Amino acid sequence: MTADFVARLQEGLRPLAAEATLAHGVAVFVIAPGALVDVVKKLKSEYGFDLFLDVTAVDWQPQIPRFEVVWHFYSTLQHVRVRLKARVSEGDPTVDSLVAHYGSARYMERECHDMYGIEFRGNPDLRPILLYEGFVGHPLRKDYAKDREQPLVPYIR
Amino acid sequence: METKLPNPVRPAFTKSERDDTVIVNIGPSHPATHGTVQIIAELDGERVLRTDVHCGYLHRGFEKECESHTWHNLIPYVDRLNYVSALVNDFAYCEAVEKLMAIEITPRCRYLRTLLSEYSRIVDHLTCIAAGLMELGAMTAFLYLVMIRDYMYEHLADLTGARVTYTYGRIGGLARDLPAGWLKRLGEILDQYEDFVGRVHGLVDRNRIFIDRMRNVGAITTAEAIDWGYTGPILRSTGAPRDLRKDTPYLAYAELDFEVPVGIKGDNYDRYYVRMREMDESVWMIRQLIDMLPEGPINVDDRRCVLPDKNLVYTEIESLINHFKVIMDGPKVPAGDVYSAHESPNGELGFYLVSTGEGTPWKVHVRAPSFVHMGGVHRMLDGYQLADIVPTFGSVNMIGGECDR
Numbered sequence: 001m002t003a004d005f006v007a008r009l010q011e012g013l014r015p016l017a018a019e020a021t022l023a024h025g026v027a028v029f030v031i032a033p034g035a036l037v038d039v040v041k042k043l044k045s046e047y048g049f050d051l052f053l054d055v056t057a058v059d060w061q062p063q064i065p066r067f068e069v070v071w072h073f074y075s076t077l078q079h080v081r082v083r084l085k086a087r088v089s090e091g092d093p094t095v096d097s098l099v100a101h102y103g104s105a106r107y108m109e110r111e112c113h114d115m116y117g118i119e120f121r122g123n124p125d126l127r128p129i130l131l132y133e134g135f136v137g138h139p140l141r142k143d144y145a146k147d148r149e150q151p152l153v154p155y156i157r
Numbered sequence: 158m159e160t161k162l163p164n165p166v167r168p169a170f171t172k173s174e175r176d177d178t179v180i181v182n183i184g185p186s187h188p189a190t191h192g193t194v195q196i197i198a199e200l201d202g203e204r205v206l207r208t209d210v211h212c213g214y215l216h217r218g219f220e221k222e223c224e225s226h227t228w229h230n231l232i233p234y235v236d237r238l239n240y241v242s243a244l245v246n247d248f249a250y251c252e253a254v255e256k257l258m259a260i261e262i263t264p265r266c267r268y269l270r271t272l273l274s275e276y277s278r279i280v281d282h283l284t285c286i287a288a289g290l291m292e293l294g295a296m297t298a299f300l301y302l303v304m305i306r307d308y309m310y311e312h313l314a315d316l317t318g319a320r321v322t323y324t325y326g327r328i329g330g331l332a333r334d335l336p337a338g339w340l341k342r343l344g345e346i347l348d349q350y351e352d353f354v355g356r357v358h359g360l361v362d363r364n365r366i367f368i369d370r371m372r373n374v375g376a377i378t379t380a381e382a383i384d385w386g387y388t389g390p391i392l393r394s395t396g397a398p399r400d401l402r403k404d405t406p407y408l409a410y411a412e413l414d415f416e417v418p419v420g421i422k423g424d425n426y427d428r429y430y431v432r433m434r435e436m437d438e439s440v441w442m443i444r445q446l447i448d449m450l451p452e453g454p455i456n457v458d459d460r461r462c463v464l465p466d467k468n469l470v471y472t473e474i475e476s477l478i479n480h481f482k483v484i485m486d487g488p489k490v491p492a493g494d495v496y497s498a499h500e501s502p503n504g505e506l507g508f509y510l511v512s513t514g515e516g517t518p519w520k521v522h523v524r525a526p527s528f529v530h531m532g533g534v535h536r537m538l539d540g541y542q543l544a545d546i547v548p549t550f551g552s553v554n555m556i557g558g559e560c561d562r
Contacts, residue, residue: 024256024495025405050383054524058494058511070509072496072524076383076397079404083496104386107532115220125169130213130561132165139221146221153162 005078009047013039017084026072026081033069033086037096040073040084044101049073049082052102055109057116061142065089069118071098088118097123115140168197169209178206183546185214191288192557194531196538196546203543208535212528215561223521227487228254228328229462231521236322238506238523238559241284242277244313245501246559247326252407253497253508254328257490258462265453266330271409272446273325274499275439276343279350280309281502281554282390282432289429289551290361293370298360301353308346315339328488329463330456340447347440354436362430371426375537375549378423385533389504389526391553394431395423401500412449413442428552462488487516496524503527503554527560 006027010020016039017029031039043049053072060066065087073082088095097120098105109120110129117138120126128135132152137144173180178201185195193214199206219238223231235250236243248270255262262270287302310320315336317323325332361367377387379395392399400417402410418434420427456463460479469476492514498507504526511520530553537549 023493024497026496051388052386053505054496054507054509054522056509056522058520070494072507072509074505076399076404081496081498102386103381103384104529104532107529108386111528127167127169128213129211130216132213133167134163139218144221146218146225152165 005080009082012046013042016042023083026083028083028085030085033088033095036071036084036086037098037101040071040098040101043073043082048075048077049080051076052098052104052108053081055098055105055112057112057118057140059116059140059142067093067116067118069095069112093117094119094121096121099123114138117141166195166197166211170197170199170207173199175201177201185211191551192555192560194550194555194557194560198538198543198546200543205538205541205543205546208538210531210534210538212531212555212557212560215557217562219562220521220523223518225517227484227516228490228518229483229487231518232326233322233324235326236324238525238562239281239501239503239527239556240321240558241556242281242502243322244273244277244325245281245499245506247323248274248408249497249499249501249506250508251326251328252499253495253510254462254488254490256495256497257493257510257512258328258459258488259491260329260457260459260462262330263454263457264451265334266455266457268409268446268450269331269335269455270326271413272443272450274408275442275446276309276313278439278502279436280306280313282436283309285502285551285554286357286429286432289548290357292547292551293367295361295367298357301357305346305350305353308349312339312342312346315342327456327463329459330454334455340450343443343447347443350436350440354433358433368426370545370548371429371552372424373422374425374541374545375428375552376422376424377537381533381536382423385536386529387504387533388529389500389502390428390431390435391423391504391530393417394420394427396421401498401505405498407499409446409449413445415442425548425552489514489516490518498524501526503556503559504530506559523559523562525559525562527554527556528562531555531560 016035017031021028051074053074055071058068067088069086071084109123110126112118113126114128114131178199180199183196185193195211197209235246238246283302283306287299291299314320317325379397382392382395396419398417398419403417415438418431420431465476465479470480490512492512494511496507496509498505507524509522513519534553538546
């Protein structure tokens, strides 16, 4: 990753992204949840981040706000990765969806919704993807016990 | 006694909008879908109008399980993501942890990991192509390819003790060094590979039946592929030379001479051919690596993660305690997060790790190429024939282990 590209990126995103660091070869920006779509539009149109790699969340219970939503983007021309982070609270774990900008966001947001209960405003299809219909709770939250079972088909004893 | 069981999925559509179409369910367990995936399709005669793809039938809580094991103890789990090329998973995971711990692996380990990654790529592509050909009825080509694959499995078992799930990577190194004569046998297998893959080229490449089933089927453009998050051979089959081994070189790839094969149309035929050519490049890389492989230790000298020598464990108390602490508490990985990606045979395999400074991870997230590919696979299925689902799905090479985690 070229240092001056990162510097340019930090300069360009300055009003929107509060904190910027370079960690293990990835440019990291801490943003407010509301700024997401503006930052992503800029990343995509001005800096060529055309590949949406991933979205996931980190449960920092008992910290407040509890969840940190993490996005990864890659520029297939610059060969640079960017990570965006935004904190959302347990009471309103909502961020904007990126389905309008990247097709691949559709499935990955469904997974994040399954696992952490993050609501992606604007994603019309948040049906369970790795879990099943009727599953109660979000298994990757720290307060979901690892050995809790919810069999869809009752066990035969 | 008959009981009605609840449906685990809610289909995106249950009624057709026209009166001359029909909605069918394919899978999750169907002979034509290797891996448990469910496709709900609306058909107009034999033509697929739209599809709704569901995965998750192999979900086993990988990421949840990782949060209660030490950094070392997850390596066997990591093997079971893409179980066809488990070594690539091992090395990608270990490298992510090593980045957090600021460990630089030894030169011999670096070259060996590169060699074994390429060896795994050949195994993975052989499996994908063989299965895809078998589904089209090419039994001879299938047997040629899986025969070579089995030589490779046995050969890897000589090194690691297992045929498929190797648990061979270690944080800071590898489980053990090469046994005597391993590289000589490797050379023999590569020669046989060239013989048999040459025969498959002769049987298949210009075969009328094969071309009719593969050419212009499941086609996707570069822009669409990037929009849907495709990486690896599928993206390259559209003509984009995007390969992490070239673009963001890791391990020893910067020192190797190799090409990135690309396709023209992004259809099934191109995906077949890109994989065939990639295997040839991998063979070429392995031959270079055999000559480059330096002598020396395979593990770094770092007591935080590498176990002390067994002789010392049995003879001095410090090493015994060290061994005990690394096994019981796990390596203490400095707090922070890291995203590290390798070019796995299917595309970008990324590990996002979060550490709080403990011996167990706070979070392990896998950016699995198969899962992302399933999100866009309807683009390759819609508009083609029902029978085209079989070769198209085969050429996407969905691996349930990493898709469903």
